[in-house]
Amino acid sequence: GRRVTIRDLAAAKERGERWPMLTAYDAMTARIFDAAGIPVLLVGDSAAMVVYGHESTLPVTVDDLLPLTAAVVRGSSRALVVADLPFGSYQASPAQALESAGRFMKEAGAHAVKLEGGRRVLPQVEALVSAGVPVMAHLGLTPQSVNTFGGYRVQGRGQAGDELMADAKDLERAGAFSLVLECVPADLAQRVTASLAIPTIGIGAGAATDAQVLVWQDLMGLTPRPARFVKQYADLTGVMDQAVRAFADEVRTGAFPAPEHTYT
Numbered sequence: 510g511r512r513v514t515i516r517d518l519a520a521a522k523e524r525g526e527r528w529p530m531l532t533a534y535d536a537m538t539a540r541i542f543d544a545a546g547i548p549v550l551l552v553g554d555s556a557a558m559v560v561y562g563h564e565s566t567l568p569v570t571v572d573d574l575l576p577l578t579a580a581v582v583r584g585s586s587r588a589l590v591v592a593d594l595p596f597g598s599y600q601a602s603p604a605q606a607l608e609s610a611g612r613f614m615k616e617a618g619a620h621a622v623k624l625e626g627g628r629r630v631l632p633q634v635e636a637l638v639s640a641g642v643p644v645m646a647h648l649g650l651t652p653q654s655v656n657t658f659g660g661y662r663v664q665g666r667g668q669a670g671d672e673l674m675a676d677a678k679d680l681e682r683a684g685a686f687s688l689v690l691e692c693v694p695a696d697l698a699q700r701v702t703a704s705l706a707i708p709t710i711g712i713g714a715g716a717a718t719d720a721q722v723l724v725w726q727d728l729m730g731l732t733p734r735p736a737r738f739v740k741q742y743a744d745l746t747g748v749m750d751q752a753v754r755a756f757a758d759e760v761r762t763g764a765f766p767a768p769e770h771t772y773t
């Protein structure tokens with residue numbers, strides 16, 4: 510079969526079909542999520558935290574994310590792979606955004622890019638779209654702006670909700686093919702979703718968005734203190750802790766390797 514395209518996602522919204530999106534940062538998890546039918550995989554700059562161990566998404570670079578993106582593309586065959594443009598790789602100018610997006614598409618094989626922000630990044634969105642780069646937008650709690658927000662907190666309450674709605678409409682007009690809404694009140698996400706023809710993708714944005722995204726380590730129970738919006742569908746921390754302790758014990762006692770693991 511062929512890859513999912515941005516036209517497929519637009520058609521899903523017209524049919525009123527919801528879809529799931531997950532982050533992925535390596536070929537093995539990409540293969541599992543792809544085989545399970547996840548139509549869109551995001552190589553998030555959340556890799557800064559869940560792969561590289563940073564405190565925020567700010568330190569990660571294009572060079573850090575390129576090999577992860579290439580691995581996710583190699584590990585998948587059906588999913589549309591979206592590469593997050595990291596902090597500092599697109600804000601300066603449309604030319605900088607084109608340069609960074611071009612690397613993700615040419616060197617890693619990404620099919621689309623994501624960037625954060627509203628009206629301040631419209632020139633970047635327009636330049637990318639006219640160059641043939643599908644753009645996923647991202648509003649609400651945009652983690653690259655954590656220092657201007659003064660922490661990770663709900664965005665878009667009160668008057669800020671009207672601003673977010675205006676940004677969303679401008680991003681759609683500029684050509685974005687979809688919009689992530691992160692940590693915003695559910696009623697605002699519902700109104701934005703109803704006002705746009707492009708699909709909205711919620712994370713901590715309630716049940717009304719066209720799609721839902723989670724960081725895979727959050728959903729699998731690998732994150733020590735997950736946010737309220739996370740549902741844990743598995744306890745991989747427990748599974749892995751048990752397995753590694755069993756391995757360590759059997760090495761210490763000599764029970765592993767047994768004859769069946771041994772060449773004669």
Ligand code: KIV
Pocket residue numbers: 532551552553554555556593689712722723724
């Ligand atoms: O980097 C990321 O994982 C994201 C998603 C949570 C939307 O931007």
Ligand code: NA
Pocket residue numbers: 553554555566593
């Ligand atoms: Na991100």
